[in-house]
Amino acid sequence: MSLLRLAGVNTYYGEIHILQNLTLDVGEGELVSLLGGNASGKSTTLKTILGLVRPRTGAVEFAGEDVTQRATSYRIARGIAIVPENRRLFAPMTVLENLEMGAYLNRDGKGRKEDFERVYTLFPFLHERRHQLAGTLSGGEQQMVAMGRALMSHPKLLLMDEPSMGLAPILVERSFEIIQQVHQAGVAMLVVEQNANMALSIADRGYVLATGRLVLEGPAKQLLEDEGLRKAYLGR
């Protein structure tokens, strides 16, 4: 059974038809890449999953439940978390406060303490810098805060929006190592990327979007060798 399922989703911004009849799914514990060039609808897909935009037709199902009409906070509470594009940290707040915001819906004190410990074990750096303002950290460090913040809600599904954007190559590699680590801990992931080779090298499966339409899907290995992938990026 799939954890997340988009079924025939059509999303509009005003009159502009962004996502066109999009169907995709992510299984429990699976790592799926969603690829595509600029303005292909990748970010809109994530917003649709989170409920920040609502599809005009089609359904969003999560953990066996139709959440299409549900508020974002409800979906987050069910176990979705996101590392947004450009990280979107709360820059004038401390690292600790950023992590607390990640655990906003988790009010149980004990569970929360365990979440902090888990995140601090994964990123000892965050514990060291917990009282520093998030905006004063470097790009790579901010990426860790954003990952930690998303993991504070111990999600079943983690959405990653362009984890490689704006990072030095060595940090991109490190970032993908962490993604694999989190994935191996049993968290399902949907990784949105422009960097197709990197994203497919760690993924189980992949989808390729072009101008709001799914043009290609399949096991990651197969996609890496597919001629269509290159085409989708370079345009037709």
Added chain:
Amino acid sequence: MNLRLVRGRTADVLFYAGIAAVVALLLKEALTNPGHWSLFFQLAVDGVTLGSVYALIAIGYSMVYGILKLLNFAHGDVYMVGAFIGYGILTLFGGAANWTIPVWLLVALMFGASMLGSGFLGVVIERFAYRPLRDAPRLAPLISALGVSFFLQNSALLLLGAQFRAYPFGLIGQGGVSIRTVFISATRIFVIAGAVVLMIVLTVFVRRSRLGKAMRATSYDREAAMMMGIDADRVIASTFFIGSALAGAAGVMFGLVFTEIFHFMGFTAGLKGFTAAVVGGIGSIPGAMLGGLLIGLGEAYATGYVSSTYQDLIVFSILIFVILVRPSGLLGTAAVQKV
């Protein structure tokens, strides 16, 4: 595009020169007449009292701006409603001359009712006048705010009439404290202390509480806050409740000190509160407190040393000067454009 008239070092020089000029003028007034030191401090007491009221109003302006980037022009009228709710409680318990319950209970009820009532009024205003326009161009909610302002003023006029109503003089107590020649009435001590307590509670709340942190997160980046599962609508409603409750408290405080209230009082007070928020750095809570204090002091010294005719001229000159040399206010941070 940068539209600032003066910038960089020129602005800094002007800023410090301005401060030096004000200090020099005040010192000159106080020194040329040795007896004037007592006037100087007496005016300071007036200024701090007035400043407390302005600061409480300014906080609401600033919090709402911080979270919605909206200038809530109805805020001054919420303050007016708060003053009238306090007056209503007073009337309910025997009127301005012979109240029927202990004074401390009466005052507590006045503040409680005024803060709750104003708070809910703020939530209702947000729900019906601003929320439907959340995604509209920014001019639309601004006009809606002006509409709400007129609506509240004229409703008060219709229901309560145009005449002044008076809080009893010295309700808190007729006495006070004398430090040499400077007299501080019990009412003023009460009002200043009350404002300070409210501001401390607010500061701790915003820094430490779960909701307070959610408010800060939402004001920095609403969409990112929603991605954390924060219910932005609820956070915005809470912001309106708190800001409006503080304005209600300010209304009762004004009544206690200056006794006369009327349906149009929110207009000037709202403008002063707004000025205080901008001078301090709109969006910043400590800035609103500092701005309120400065505007209050400015007004008191303008009245005492120059003439009450010119008090508003001087207050708004402070605004223009600060905006000229510190466009983001004294404690505001320069707006960083997101790329």
